[in-house]
């Protein structure tokens with residue numbers, strides 16, 4: 001039953017334009033069942049019509065500890081009760097920054113912003129200011145948010161997010177972005193050989209979450225590190241998805257390769273809008289007034305957001321958390337693989353730590369709606385089966401999952 005959600009969907013269409021994650025887009029993506037969430041707790045979502053789903057994307061990533069975690073709720077309540085200040089220093093921002101640099105191995109200093117997009121955009125600006133060079137290398141299929149300079153080469157590769165030369169995207173930006181195949185170190189080397197003295201930075205998702213949890217080829221991150229060092233460019237890890245997820249210190253800790261700058265988002269806000277970027281002191285001090293790179297933000301580091309983020313990072317700092325995540329994700333992976341085999345559906349699963357993605361016939365699913373409507377394709381059957389079980393996975397791109405602390409054995413068993 002989706003009566004109330006359908007009514008909301010009709011209203012949303014009148015006032016909300018499309019775009020990834022908009023109600024209209026999500027409604028269409030889910031196709032037969034647009035739903036609007038009324039309440040959520042732990043890993044369960046309840047929609048306006050009272051249907052219950054198990055949330056396997058943690059609201060697209062941030063809610064690794066589950067919805068309405070009591071400690072996060074209480075921290076935000078206290079901060080709100082004390083009153084908020086925007087753009088005025090507060091203790092919580094200092095404590096949050098101390099916490100973040102204590103967890104992320106490559107960071108001495110960190111700057112708070114409001115989203116993952118702001119983090120990547122600002123890190124690139126800093127890299128350009130620090131090196132005095134204009135160009136950046138990004139990889140096809142790695143998504144770094146919705147700023148122009150990162151969308152021009154096709155965004156995630158799964159979505160048509162931006163077209164080179166399209167209105168609103170200055171040619172100057174297009175010509176400064178070099179987009180290469182992910183995991184292709186030779187292509188990076190060639191680009192550096194051709195224009196090394198112009199390249200400010202290489203930005204990469206250390207595990208390509210937006211292509212469906214594609215891990216780095218052996219030696220790839222190490223190779224990027226070496227090439228950046230040789231040519232005087234900065235290496236930026238976009239850890240918006242992987243940060244605090246693959247290890248307390250993110251992918252860089254898990255793989256043992258340290259970037260110059262790290263971008264964070266999603267989990268860092270505990271469900272409120274927070275992003276951050278940081279690195280070694282000598283680079284971060286290039287931000288004005290000690291340096292010449294502009295950075296600002298009315299809402300950056302605000303007490304509500306800092307309270308939520310700090311509560312979240314404290315939860316993740318407890319002993320055994322990452323072992324629990326790993327164990328639950330392995331359990332889900334094995335169960336899904338078994339279920340797929342029994343059903344004769346050609347699903348393979350890519351998993352790195354607690355993030356994973358289902359591939360059908362070796363390909364990630366690109367279009368959820370046609371997957372759902374497809375009667376002949378195995379993945380259509382699989383998707384309908386998942387929805388029938390009330391499992392909510394990433395609806396618009398592919399079937400990805402982020403296993404969180406709230407996914408208890410009961411939820412996992414129900415899914416499998």
Ligand code: PLP
Nearest residue numbers: 115116117143144145240241265
């Ligand atoms: N970088 C990566 C790897 C992401 O997955 C995302 C968002 O999904 C972003 C950056 C952008 O973050 P936000 O949506 O908070 O702007």
